[in-house]
Amino acid sequence: MIDLDNISVQAGQFRLDAVSLTVPTGRYGVLMGKTGSGKTTLLESVLGLRSIISGRIRLGDEDVTALNPAVRGIGYVPQDGALFSRMNVRDHLSFALDIRRVDRKTAEARVAELADMLHITPLLDRTPLGLSGGERQRVALGRALSFRPQILCLDEPLSALDTDTRLQMCELLEDVRRRTGVTTLHVTHNLDEAERLADCLFRITDGKIETSKPSAH
Amino acid sequence: MCLSVIGGTYVLLIVAMLLADATYMADQTFTAAARAEHPLRAVLTQNPITVALADAKIRHSIWLSLISCTLAAVISLVVAVPLGYLLARHEFRGKRLLDAVLDIPIVLPPLVVGLSLLILFQFPPFSWSARSIVYQVPAVVIAQFSVACAFAVRTMKSTFDHINPRCEHVAVTLGCSRAQAFGMVVLPEASRGMMTALTLAWARALGEFGPLLIFAGTTRMKTEVLSTSVFLEMNVGNIEAAVAVSLIMVAAAIAVLVITRVWGVRDAGL
Numbered sequence: 001m002i003d004l005d006n007i008s009v010q011a012g013q014f015r016l017d018a019v020s021l022t023v024p025t026g027r028y029g030v031l032m033g034k035t036g037s038g039k040t041t042l043l044e045s046v047l048g049l050r051s052i053i054s055g056r057i058r059l060g061d062e063d064v065t066a067l068n069p070a071v072r073g074i075g076y077v078p079q080d081g082a083l084f085s086r087m088n089v090r091d092h093l094s095f096a097l098d099i100r101r102v103d104r105k106t107a108e109a110r111v112a113e114l115a116d117m118l119h120i121t122p123l124l125d126r127t128p129l130g131l132s133g134g135e136r137q138r139v140a141l142g143r144a145l146s147f148r149p150q151i152l153c154l155d156e157p158l159s160a161l162d163t164d165t166r167l168q169m170c171e172l173l174e175d176v177r178r179r180t181g182v183t184t185l186h187v188t189h190n191l192d193e194a195e196r197l198a199d200c201l202f203r204i205t206d207g208k209i210e211t212s213k214p215s216a217h
Numbered sequence: 218m219c220l221s222v223i224g225g226t227y228v229l230l231i232v233a234m235l236l237a238d239a240t241y242m243a244d245q246t247f248t249a250a251a252r253a254e255h256p257l258r259a260v261l262t263q264n265p266i267t268v269a270l271a272d273a274k275i276r277h278s279i280w281l282s283l284i285s286c287t288l289a290a291v292i293s294l295v296v297a298v299p300l301g302y303l304l305a306r307h308e309f310r311g312k313r314l315l316d317a318v319l320d321i322p323i324v325l326p327p328l329v330v331g332l333s334l335l336i337l338f339q340f341p342p343f344s345w346s347a348r349s350i351v352y353q354v355p356a357v358v359i360a361q362f363s364v365a366c367a368f369a370v371r372t373m374k375s376t377f378d379h380i381n382p383r384c385e386h387v388a389v390t391l392g393c394s395r396a397q398a399f400g401m402v403v404l405p406e407a408s409r410g411m412m413t414a415l416t417l418a419w420a421r422a423l424g425e426f427g428p429l430l431i432f433a434g435t436t437r438m439k440t441e442v443l444s445t446s447v448f449l450e451m452n453v454g455n456i457e458a459a460v461a462v463s464l465i466m467v468a469a470a471i472a473v474l475v476i477t478r479v480w481g482v483r484d485a486g487l
Contacts, residue, residue, distance in 0.1 A: 082383035
């Protein structure tokens with residue numbers, strides 16, 4: 001479960017006051033809003049990349065408000081993928097496992113499993129240079145899922161993709177969710193994407209969050 | 218069209234300067250060859266560069282230049298990486314002042330940098346070690362470092378500015394500490410910029426003269442580096458040797474540029 005309880009957060013001149021949001025365990029939450037409405041600020045608060053002024057953040061049964069991002073155990077896919085240009089795809093998928101000193105055999109098996117699920121096995125030895133937008137996002141998704149997080153945060157992961165690739169990625173995200181059961185918070189401004197993927201839909205307007213049920217789900 | 222003429226004139230000036238040096242050198246070589254019994258052998262043994270290289274003082278100056286420039290460049294990089302990162306990633310009180318202070322060595326007249334260093338070493342705690350530094354070899358490295366480092370810091374700041382901060386954010390969410398994220402993600406991303414900063418600092422250190430003149434002196438076989446050699450040879454009217462040393466410096470600078478470019482291209486996987 002992702003539970004934001006009366007969060008106040010500030011980013012420069014921008015401020016959100018006393019907003020709340022809950023995504024139940026195993027569900028897919030989509031947060032919608034215009035550019036500059038504070039979607040990313042809120043996501044960064046969940047990740048622990050931005051400290052909050054007041055309120056509480058709980059992930060599952062744990063209050064993570066004071067925890068640093070490294071121990072929150074959240075998979076994060078930023079808008080542009082933010083791949084590491086000096087590493088190949090295999091290194092991306094095993095990065096979090098290496099940090100956790102997972103033994104080599106287990107790590108290799110996990111990399112193979114992820115590559116198979118995300119259809120990126122032929123790309124394993126390539127560097128991000130020359131990967132297409134869709135391929136980059138698959139790698140970023142694989143990197144985020146590699147350490148089997150309970151929570152996944154996606155920040156407009158499909159916004160830079162063409163329509164066909166976007167549809168394929170939507171299918172892939174549905175497949176990932178079916179297979180892993182990961183609780184997801186997905187930020188987007190695309191209504192089609194939101195209605196297709198969301199179990200719970202949140203709209204952020206003028207600093208307030210409204211919860212609604214997606215019409216086509 | 219107008220822009221390309223203006224730009225082209227400058228490029229032409231650079232090429233013409235180097236060509237003039239080379240032509241002067243060739244002219245001296247052929248004059249020496251014409252007078253010699255064995256013209257072909259004379260081209261190899263009596264051209265000004267070979268003559269300069271045969272001089273123990275010039276060889277000492279080349280070695281000291283190589284060692285001092287490398288030391289100054291490495292120290293510059295060690296200082297420039299954290300400082301560049303701080304300026305690129307963090308907002309703090311006095312940041313603009315720090316930024317301006319870092320430009321001082323770039324805009325200050327070189328002689329003033331040397332003089333300021335000399336005066337600084339009159340005061341404790343610096344004065345305690347002045348005897349073993351001022352007019353000694355360490356002064357050469359300090360004088361080169363004090364200017365070269367400013368260029369390295371500028372290069373590293375711009376390098377870190379161009380690295381997506383989200384990469385660090387992702388690394389931290391994947392379980393890295395801030396230090397691990399810096400070491401495992403940011404530094405590898407910055408490797409080309411670090412190479413550029415190192416090269417730029419090295420080249421700046423090689424060309425440094427003003428601060429050296431005042432702070433390290435121009436003692437032959439002691440604090441003489443290549444730029445000092447050019448000055449000393451010119452002073453005694455030995456233009457051939459001065460031009461020969463200049464060409465050695467040009468060759469060193471070109472070698473460093475080529476190495477960096479080849480490294481850079483291979484690094485980019487092209």
